[in-house]
Amino acid sequence: MNQVIGLTGGIASGKSTAADYIREKGYPVLDADVYARKSTAKDGPAYPGIVEHFGSGILEEDGEIDRRKLGAIVFNDSKEREVLNHLVHPEVRKLMDRDKAEALSESHVFLDIPLLFENGLDRQCDITLTVYVDQETQIERLMERNSFERSEALARINSQMPLSEKRERSTEVLDNSGSKADLFDQIDDFISSIEK
Structure with a gap:
């Protein structure tokens, strides 16, 4: 099995x-970071909540999230990191679970x-x-x-x-x-x- x-x-x-x-x-190998990037991309499901909470100061000129700016906030503040995780992790889990079920039938x-x-x-x-x-x-x-x-x-x-x-x-x-x-x-x- x-x-x-x-x-x-x-x-x-x-x-x-x-x-x-x-x-x-x-x-x-299903990579949670890849799913996190998908969910936080401009068209991703976690994007609106992140921008609403952290403000437009974390965005690059093209509207994508500047991961370094966001990282500087969340890696130095556990409360902010919790907020980010709460926004991103459920979306990552949904995407991963779907692909996991499919892949398990093969290997x-x-x-x-x-x-x-x-x-x-x-x-x-x-x-x-x-x-x-x-x-x-x-x-x-x-x-x-x-x-x-x-x-x-x-x-x-x-x-x-x-x-x-x-x-x-x-x-x-x-x-x-x-x-x-x-x-x-x-x-x-x-x-x-x-x-x-």
């Missing part, structure tokens, strides 16, 4: 690298969801899989990837559930402290185990 696998991690933990590799292996399905545990979506999964790195590695990777100052990187990391907690709550863990090849080997092992 096909299973729903919740794939999660933290910012700069390597979750996207893992998701891309799983996709290359031929499995459907195991991976749900790539950064806030898997935070939003209680782990309860919809047969297996939860966390891509883990220690915090110092996470900070360094994020600073390098996004040209963030250390304080900016920490604000982003601290806005999420600690990876150590996600690791504790997960059925399975992919340790991404080593090389990409190490990560891919762990994914191969995991896929072999679910295919048995």
Whole structure:
């Protein structure tokens, strides 16, 4: 029987690298961030509520939401982040659930969801899989990837559930402290185990 696998991690933990590799292996990976972008686009279902709450100052000239401006607000204010999540997450869930039902008839399905545990979506999964790195590695990777100052990187990391907690709550863990090849080997092992 096909299973729903919740794939999660933290910012700069390597979750996207893992998701891309799983996709290359031929499995459907439904990415919550892609659905979030769809739902917050100018013609998306969450857009009107976001603009109404946060104001037109978060918009680019073409009317699309400037994700960096919105991010600067919500990553430094947990109340505002809650408002945004309340507007976006139900829409993301609707879109994802529709595609998940369709894909499950064909194969195991991976749900790539950064806030898997935070939003209680782990309860919809047969297996939860966390891509883990220690915090110092996470900070360094994020600073390098996004040209963030250390304080900016920490604000982003601290806005999420600690990876150590996600690791504790997960059925399975992919340790991404080593090389990409190490990560891919762990994914191969995991896929072999679910295919048995």
